[in-house]
Amino acid sequence: MSEKKTWSDRFESALHPFIVEFNASITFDIELLEYDLTGSIAHAKMLSHCQIISPAEAEQLVAGLEQIRQEYHQGQFNPGIDAEDVHFAVERRLTEITGDVGKKLHTARSRNDQVGTDIRLYLRDQITQIRTQLREFQKALLTHAENHIETIIPGYTHLQRAQPVSLAHHLLAYVQMAQRDWERLGEISKRTNISPLGAGALAGTTFPIDRHYTASLLEFEGVYSNSLDAVSDRDFAIEFLCAASLIMVHLSRLSEEMILWASQEFRFITLTDSCATGSSIMPQKKNPDVPELVRGKSGRVFGHLQAMLVLMKGLPLAYNKDLQEDKEALFDAVKTTKACLMAMTVLIAEGITFEVERLATTITEDFSNATDVADYLAARGVPFREAYNIVGKVVKTSLAEGKLLKDLSLEQWQELHPAFAEDIFAAIAPQQVVSARNSYGGTGFARVRESLNLVKAQVYS
Ligand code: ARG
Numbered sequence: 001m002s003e004k005k006t007w008s009d010r011f012e013s014a015l016h017p018f019i020v021e022f023n024a025s026i027t028f029d030i031e032l033l034e035y036d037l038t039g040s041i042a043h044a045k046m047l048s049h050c051q052i053i054s055p056a057e058a059e060q061l062v063a064g065l066e067q068i069r070q071e072y073h074q075g076q077f078n079p080g081i082d083a084e085d086v087h088f089a090v091e092r093r094l095t096e097i098t099g100d101v102g103k104k105l106h107t108a109r110s111r112n113d114q115v116g117t118d119i120r121l122y123l124r125d126q127i128t129q130i131r132t133q134l135r136e137f138q139k140a141l142l143t144h145a146e147n148h149i150e151t152i153i154p155g156y157t158h159l160q161r162a163q164p165v166s167l168a169h170h171l172l173a174y175v176q177m178a179q180r181d182w183e184r185l186g187e188i189s190k191r192t193n194i195s196p197l198g199a200g201a202l203a204g205t206t207f208p209i210d211r212h213y214t215a216s217l218l219e220f221e222g223v224y225s226n227s228l229d230a231v232s233d234r235d236f237a238i239e240f241l242c243a244a245s246l247i248m249v250h251l252s253r254l255s256e257e258m259i260l261w262a263s264q265e266f267r268f269i270t271l272t273d274s275c276a277t278g279s280s281i282m283p284q285k286k287n288p289d290v291p292e293l294v295r296g297k298s299g300r301v302f303g304h305l306q307a308m309l310v311l312m313k314g315l316p317l318a319y320n321k322d323l324q325e326d327k328e329a330l331f332d333a334v335k336t337t338k339a340c341l342m343a344m345t346v347l348i349a350e351g352i353t354f355e356v357e358r359l360a361t362t363i364t365e366d367f368s369n370a371t372d373v374a375d376y377l378a379a380r381g382v383p384f385r386e387a388y389n390i391v392g393k394v395v396k397t398s399l400a401e402g403k404l405l406k407d408l409s410l411e412q413w414q415e416l417h418p419a420f421a422e423d424i425f426a427a428i429a430p431q432q433v434v435s436a437r438n439s440y441g442g443t444g445f446a447r448v449r450e451s452l453n454l455v456k457a458q459v460y461s
Contacts, residue, residue, distance in 0.1 A: 025324050026079055029086045031331055033072055035121035036086050036114070037065045039197065042217040043109055050210050052108060057101050064097040065090070085324075086118075087111045108209050110201035112231040112319040117197040119330065121218065123240055126334045127189045133341040134182045134247070138175050138459045140349040142452070145171040149448050151356055152363050152430050153268065161366045164430050165443040167354065168452060175455050177250040184243045192236040195220035199230035202318035232318040234308065234326055241305035241329070244337045248298035251344050255291030258352065262288050267358050275351025290347045294340045301336055304329040367395050369405055369428040372436070376427050380419040390416055 048058030071077040079089035095102030148167035155165035198211035204227045215223045224230030261268035279285035377387035413420035438444030
């Protein structure tokens with residue numbers, strides 16, 4: 001059993017070995033090391049700035065903390081479970097390096113405001129990285145969109161053929177989702193970027209500290225104005241998990257479409273060998289493991305959001321050890337989201353080829369131009385509902401005869417309604433069906449081109 005001296009001499013005996021392990025967070029919060037060092041350096045500088053320690057002492061502390069950073073980079077800083085957490089591990093090593101000066105670092109600070117500072121610095125950094133990844137993902141989608149403005153694919157509602165759309169329009173829907181994700185993270189980053197440092201354990205400190213000084217050294221945009229709130233707030237973590245969950249919803253929906261489109265039944269895309277996998281028993285198989293994994297991993301992130309909400313809902317003010325559980329949820333959500341964004345970007349950029357010829361025939365083989373026949377009559381004065389019923393009947397008889405709308409002769413059209421003329425054939429051709437939907441936000445080619453240029457300017461700005 002270790003000679004446990006992390007706490008004051010109030011404690012007579014050491015912890016039970018299992019409780020040491022149960023209590024420790026070092027196995028995972030080592031992930032915060034860099035942020036802990038950065039936060040501690042700012043704190044040391046502030047202590048000297050406010051004449052709580054001498055400039056020489058601050059210099060020793062900063063040098064010692066930088067040495068730990070170096071040791072970590074060289075793989076030489078590997079605190080064991082007896083260190084309890086990353087904060088104690090750093091303080092212990094610092095005291096080994098600097099002697100008694102190291103023991104001054106924790107003046108006017110608690111692990112409660114310290115850990116709050118660390119996870120905010122961590123998350124701020126991760127948010128920046130995820131936003132960059134979202135841009136790369138958007139660019140991969142935009143490249144296909146630019147190549148496929150005039151490629152037509154079936155559009156679905158209820159997974160039933162509805163109306164044909166531009167393939168670019170379909171892909172741009174995902175670019176828009178990612179755009180909202182990018183904006184949402186930008187807003188969350190602002191609320192994450194508030195400093196709790198100096199709130200102490202819960203009530204502030206008796207020392208004449210300068211919280212704005214540390215905040216500005218750490219590039220925080222503001223300072224928590226209530227110390228109790230500062231040490232116990234994890235709203236920003238929940239907001240992040242919510243944003244990460246939405247990213248995963250979007251990636252998962254796209255994954256689902258990739259999986260469907262790669263199937264024998266759809267054959268809208270082919271997976272390139274670099275992004276598809278084989279079966280151990282069925283030699284003919286080419287499996288979409290990448291989008292399947294992304295779809296599957298989304299559940300982990302949703303789970304972390306739920307865990308974090310439940311973690312917070314019963315906590316009395318202020319810090320409670322329950323909060324130690326925030327870290328693994330956040331870390332795993334960050335890692336999962338980043339990995340999935342990366343995988344989907346690779347998949348979209350180099351893992352799929354659109355089967356343009358197959359699409360071109362596919363869109364001529366259904367009744368997805370039926371609305372256009374009704375619109376044709378409605379534009380010529382027939383009330384829409386009446387036109388809709390007329391077309392419903394033609395669809396029924398055509399289905400029974402194994403025919404499509406394009407197979408009707410002009411005489412047959414005119415028997416249905418005298419308003420039909422020679423131009424009905426052009427009006428129901430897929431190219432025309434798509435290009436005619438030129439309302440704002442619609443799939444008309446001109447609109448799609450316009451909207452592609454707008455979003456491209458945003459993404460590349
Ligand atoms: N490892 C702890 C955590 O992650 C650090 C804060 C501990 N504070 C305390 N009062 N026990 O939350």
